[in-house]
Amino acid sequence: MIQFQNVTKSYPLGNNALDDVSFEIEDNEFIFLVGPSGAGKTTILKMLARDIIPTSGTIFIDNEEISSAKFHKVERLRQKIGFVFQDFKILPDRNVFENIAISLEISGTPKNLIKEEVHKTLELVNLVSKARVFPVQLSAGELQRVAIARAVIGERDIILADEPTGNLDPKTTWEIMKIFKKLEDKKTIIIATHNTDIVNSLKKRVIAIKEGQLIADKRKGGYEL
Amino acid sequence: MNGAFISIRRTPYQSFATFLILFLTLFLSVIIIFSLSFLYGLLGYVETRPQLTVYFKADTAENDIFQVRNELMSSGKVLSIKYISKPDAFNIYKDSNKDNPLLLEMVSSDILPPSLEIYSKKPTFMSEIAEFLKKSPGVDEVKFQKVIIDRLLTLTNIIRQTTLVFFASLMFTTIIVLIAITHFKVALKKDEIEILKLLGASNFYIKKPFVFEAMFMGIVAAISATVIFLGILFYFNPFIGSYIRGINSLNVSFFDSYQVTVWPLNPLFLGSLFGIISLFGIIISSIASLLATQKYIK
Numbered sequence: 373m374i375q376f377q378n379v380t381k382s383y384p385l386g387n388n389a390l391d392d393v394s395f396e397i398e399d400n401e402f403i404f405l406v407g408p409s410g411a412g413k414t415t416i417l418k419m420l421a422r423d424i425i426p427t428s429g430t431i432f433i434d435n436e437e438i439s440s441a442k443f444h445k446v447e448r449l450r451q452k453i454g455f456v457f458q459d460f461k462i463l464p465d466r467n468v469f470e471n472i473a474i475s476l477e478i479s480g481t482p483k484n485l486i487k488e489e490v491h492k493t494l495e496l497v498n499l500v501s502k503a504r505v506f507p508v509q510l511s512a513g514e515l516q517r518v519a520i521a522r523a524v525i526g527e528r529d530i531i532l533a534d535e536p537t538g539n540l541d542p543k544t545t546w547e548i549m550k551i552f553k554k555l556e557d558k559k560t561i562i563i564a565t566h567n568t569d570i571v572n573s574l575k576k577r578v579i580a581i582k583e584g585q586l587i588a589d590k591r592k593g594g595y596e597l
Numbered sequence: 598m599n600g601a602f603i604s605i606r607r608t609p610y611q612s613f614a615t616f617l618i619l620f621l622t623l624f625l626s627v628i629i630i631f632s633l634s635f636l637y638g639l640l641g642y643v644e645t646r647p648q649l650t651v652y653f654k655a656d657t658a659e660n661d662i663f664q665v666r667n668e669l670m671s672s673g674k675v676l677s678i679k680y681i682s683k684p685d686a687f688n689i690y691k692d693s694n695k696d697n698p699l700l701l702e703m704v705s706s707d708i709l710p711p712s713l714e715i716y717s718k719k720p721t722f723m724s725e726i727a728e729f730l731k732k733s734p735g736v737d738e739v740k741f742q743k744v745i746i747d748r749l750l751t752l753t754n755i756i757r758q759t760t761l762v763f764f765a766s767l768m769f770t771t772i773i774v775l776i777a778i779t780h781f782k783v784a785l786k787k788d789e790i791e792i793l794k795l796l797g798a799s800n801f802y803i804k805k806p807f808v809f810e811a812m813f814m815g816i817v818a819a820i821s822a823t824v825i826f827l828g829i830l831f832y833f834n835p836f837i838g839s840y841i842r843g844i845n846s847l848n849v850s851f852f853d854s855y856q857v858t859v860w861p862l863n864p865l866f867l868g869s870l871f872g873i874i875s876l877f878g879i880i881i882s883s884i885a886s887l888l889a890t891q892k893y894i895k
Contacts, residue, residue: 421795450797461792465603478798522796 373398374420374530374560379429379439381415381584389415390426391584399529400557404571405564406595407581413564416581417532420562421453422446433530451479454523454559456533460515462507462522468494469503472521479526493521497551513544520551524559531555533563537570545570571595601810604782611778612814618778619818619878622771627826627874629760631859634866636756638847638859640749649715649723649730649741655683655708657735665733666713672729674722679714686712710737768881775885779807783893790894804890811886815878823871834862 374397381390390412397403405413418424419431422438431439438449454475455461462471469490476486494500497517507515516536523531533552537545549570552561565571571578571594578593579586605612653662662680669675681689687706694700717723723741730739783790793803838861841847847860857866 423795447797447799450795453797455795461788461795463789463792465607474793475796478793478796478802 373432373434375430375432376416376419377430377432379419379426379431381412381419381424382427388584390419390581392429393581393584393586394429395579395586395589397560397562399560401560402552402556402574402576403560403562404574404576404578404593404595405562405581406566406571406578408566411581412584413581414534415584417534417562417564420530420532421455422449452527452529454525454528454531456516456519456523456531456536458535458538460512460519460539462515462518464507467504467506468499468510468518471507471518472525475522475528476526481526489525490521493525496524496554497521511544512539513541513547516540516544516548517551520548524555528559530560531562533561533565535565536563537565537567542569549574566595568595601806601813604806604810605813608782608785611782612810615775615778615811615814615882616818616821618771618774619814619882620821622767622881623818623822623874623878624826625767626764626877627822627870629764630870630873631826631830633753633757633760634849634857634859635847636749636753637849639841639844640753641849642844642847643745643749649717649726649739650712651715651730651736652710652712652738652740653735654737655710657711659711661735662711662713665730665736668733669713669715669726669729672726674718674726676716676718678716681712681714683707683709683711686710771881772885772888775811775882776889779811779886779889780892783807783890787893800894803894804887807886807890808883811882812879815880815882816875819871819875819878823874827867830862 376393376395379390379393380388382388393412393416405416407413415424419426419439420433422443425441426439429439430437433449433452436445436449437443443449463474466474472490472493473486476489481489490503491500494503497520499514499517499521502510502514507518510518516539520531520536523533531552536552537548540548545567552563553574555561575592575594577591578588578595580588580590580593580595651665659682666678666680669678683706686709687704690704690709691701715726717726727739727741730736790803841860844860846858848856848858850856857863857869859866
């Protein structure tokens with residue numbers, strides 16, 4: 373379970389990236405985090421990964437306060453989280469298999485299990501035939517599928533996707549969303565987006581942020597620009 | 598280790614620069630270590646020769662000589678004393694000049710002086726012993742190798758101190774150059790490091806390929822330096838052999854217990870040399886890569 377309690381993030385010049393934001397996300401929920409550019413969506417995702425910490429307020433993941441300055445289990449926390457970025461962030465000198473396997477290597481999975489797990493995940497993202505292919509030979513949609521595979525493999529139970537379809541055409545966008553749909557009720561998925569078509573079609577919980585403030589939190593919600 | 602090989606393949610010039618600086622350092626180190634060992638071996642050899650010989654007048658009574666010997670032994674400064682009587686001296690003379698009958702004819706045992714060959718416990722005691730002997734009755738001449746030993750000691754100390762300064766400068770330069778090269782490599786992988794950190798990789802996991810690459814380079818440079826040094830050494834082996842003709846072996850002892858033969862060349866000494874150089878290469882390359890990655894990977 374994820375809990376944001378009165379979270380504020382201020383910068384030295386006085387601007388607030390987040391202002392007194394509170395919400396809770398249950399395990400295996402599917403959430404859209406929506407809002408215009410600069411609203412604070414990425415700040416929330418970065419806080420969940422403890423890339424930045426709030427100025428005030430507290431953040432809990434599975435009853436552990438990760439916003440505390442004394443929190444030192446950052447590596448273990450991040451091994452529970454999978455990231456999907458708009459620009460994919462795939463390692464260019466490793467093939468598809470190695471890019472996905474690295475997620476398991478980092479968490480210390482034995483080598484004999486890695487091959488099996490990667491194969492299962494490649495099936496999920498429909499990339500079995502491209503296992504030994506290098507990123508330079510893949511399309512944008514395929515690169516994003518590799519990123520999703522890397523994010524969901526193993527014990528990573530929270531998937532944070534920051535504009536995962538921002539660089540994709542509409543057809544590929546829906547292919548990617550189908551993969552996220554397959555993971556529904558198995559992992560906690562938080563997708564930051566301003567793609568109204570996707571949000572309105574899927575009818576999932578929507579948390580809307582504007583100028584750092586939470587302006588709406590609706591079950592089966594929609595979104596308008 | 599695979600990551601290290603990928604890194605070498607992707608940045609060949611930086612890797613070659615790493616190899617070159619390590620090779621140069623280790624090659625100079627192996628020369629320095631060998632030279633110092635050889636010099637210490639030579640010093641040890643000279644120290645085992647009779648350090649001081651006192652010649653008595655031909656008419657000196659044996660009892661007087663024994664009295665001097667006993668006084669020296671009881672001083673606590675002497676390790677051992679060997680008495681060379683007139684007949685002993687004549688035998689030595691005969692042995693030395695067996696190819697020259699004319700010289701043998703001219704000399705009899707009566708005209709050769711009896712002597713004492715003295716081995717002091719420390720080279721620094723020799724002056725005191727010589728002074729004592731000069732005042733003793735019946736003493737004709739005191740000869741000692743103080744000058745040779747002193748020169749050798751001074752030379753060894755100068756070389757040791759100079760090489761220490763040179764060694765420290767060499768280490769400093771090598772580590773700085775290695776840090777600069779590794780910094781460059783780390784900077785090239787900045788994005789990759791960021792991704793790995795977001796995936797929860799530990800600092801050790803991220804640093805591992807850089808450290809392994811540096812260690813690998815250290816070993817390769819140590820092997821190359823040792824092979825080239827051995828080539829040069831074996832080439833000059835006959836020359837060194839003729840230069841120190843008459844010396845059967847040179848030994849160096851470590852911590853007063855572990856003794857290694859430096860000359861003639863033996864596999865144990867050369868193996869130890871390679872081991873020291875490899876360890877040295879691994880240590881400096883690891884230190885440099887750890888310091889270089891420390892800045893970017895916290």
